[in-house]
Amino acid sequence: MTTEPKVLLFQHFEKYIKLSDTLKAALDERASFVSFKKGEMVHDAEKVCTKSYFIQKGLFRAYFIKDGKEISEYFPAENEWSNSPKSFITRQKDVYYIDAIEPTEAFCLQVNDLVYLFENFPEMERYARLSMGTVFGHLMERITSLRFTSAKEKYAHFLQTYHDIHHRIPLGMVASYLGITQETLSRIRGER
Amino acid sequence: MTTEPKVLLFQHFEKYIKLSDTLKAALDERASFVSFKKGEMVHDAEKVCTKSYFIQKGLFRAYFIKDGKEISEYFPAENEWSNSPKSFITRQKDVYYIDAIEPTEAFCLQVNDLVYLFENFPEMERYARLSMGTVFGHLMERITSLRFTSAKEKYAHFLQTYHDIHHRIPLGMVASYLGITQETLSRIRGER
DNA sequence: ATAACTTTTTGATTTACATCAAAAGCATTT
DNA sequence: AAATGCTTTTGATGTAAATCAAAAAGTTAT
Incomplete structure (x- = not known):
């Protein structure tokens, strides 16, 4: 088995912070390569979400069930993180399922890995703050779009x-x- | 003129991080007290938003104009930050105005102050990451509420x-x- | 208190979209 | 290639909320 080079992942971080060699190594060591078949379930709402996926190639769908119907929440694709946000942060169950719409290759980080990285690399905190700002803007736009x-x-x-x-x-x-x-x-x- | 004690502000930070005495002092030094009359404009969409207000007592309204009508975006009140988020982050103009719905007392931090704090106090980065997580959850809930x-x-x-x-x-x-x-x-x- | 606004309520009519129902188009399996 | 199961389209009908219009209630100024 070949070692998947994590170039896309590193490039993503470098949009927000400068990646030191030690942080790069720490990320490389902890992020594992995973792949999903079309239609495969990535996260089950019955469980606490402890993993975050950075998609290299492919497409996911996060959704929840309302009145027996699947309601799509968002569609994470290449160069984006995907998890069940509230569950991932609070370590409680939340309503979101995640499926692979297409065969997908991703890198996986566990919550604990992320905690370790936040504890040991202050620039990771900055990365989180800045990248959340971007997502923030998207959410606000979507709210406007839905309202009027x-x-x-x-x-x-x-x-x-x-x-x-x-x-x-x-x-x-x-x-x-x-x-x-x-x-x-x-x-x-x-x-x- | 009396020096306004910033207890509420400090308490807010302490919900997320432990405030060292030096950080406390740095915040105290930079945050200035401001008050607004009922109906007074706090931020004008014609300008770049360079200030962030932490409300101690009172109520603001952030809104934008669509087809000549004022559309409310959110209502920041006691113990919350208020600014024009995208403008504040990108240093470009955005569509939001902010008015005081009630006579309001607030603490004001300039972007530059915040930049200084982020540069010099890594725990501020953590504060930002964690507090944004909270807001994030609210936005997602609101999206759900608006959709169905x-x-x-x-x-x-x-x-x-x-x-x-x-x-x-x-x-x-x-x-x-x-x-x-x-x-x-x-x-x-x-x-x- | 009266006038002049502003905000909220009430009423009649219209409309965009949901719902219900079924047909048509595609794709996967036998 | 026929059969089975999804996905998308097309059609007829119903309804929640928008729009238009005006009255009532509440607020601020003279």
Whole structure:
């Protein structure tokens, strides 16, 4: 078995902080390579989420169940972290499941590894602060998009935020992400 | 003029980190006391937001203008930070105005002060990471509330998240916060 | 107190989207 | 290639909330 080089992971960190050789080594040592088949479950809401995945190639879907239906929450893809945020932070169960929409290759970090890194590398704290700021902005935009816009505008906003990967996500999953029905989304796409 | 004791501010930090005496002193030195009259503008969207306010007593409203109407984004009150997040982080203009709904007393930190604190006190980075995690959770909940629930359920969710201060916010501002019309909100409140 | 605003409520009408139902299109399996 | 099971589209009907309009209640100024 070959050792997967973690270039994409390192590049991601370097968008926010300078990676010292020792931190690089610590990350390299702790992050393990994992792969998932299409449709495979990555995280089960029945369990506490103790792992965070950095996707190298592929696509996940985080969702929860409401009235027996799967409601998509977000679609983490290449160069993004994926976990069940609240569960991961509080070490309690939360409602989110995560599945692989496509065959996916990822690097996995355990909570404990992350705790160790935060304890020993102050620049990791900075990385977390800065990268959370980015996600923060996305969440705020999404809130705006959900509040005032028609179904058509919501879909337009989705196309914008997920423009590189929108075609990789089935229609039904997009509809539940937007909080509209499949039928409405189908009609919107049909226009023009 | 009396020196305002910053007990509430320190207590807030101590929810997340242990405050060393030197950090306490650094905070005390940099945070200035400010007060606003009812209706006074705290931040103007025409300018870059370089200040962050920690509210000791009072209530703000962050909002933006859409089609000539003021759309409320959130209502920061006692023991919370308030700024125009994206503008504050990126040092670019953003769409948010902030007004004082009530006469308000607050402590003010400049971006530069914060940068200094992050540079010199690694525990500040941790504070930022942890406190952002809290806000993060609120944002995710709000997204869920906006997506699938009826106007009535949205209002119920608002009452829950803002239960201590909901009666201090005028109806029209609540309606725009929820993305429903004043009329609809008035009818909902009228039931029972 | 009266006037002049502003905020909230009440009423009638319209509309975007949900719901229900079924057909059509695709993909995977035998 | 037929069969089975998903996904997407198309159609008919219902409904929650928006819009338009105006009255009532509450607030601030003269």
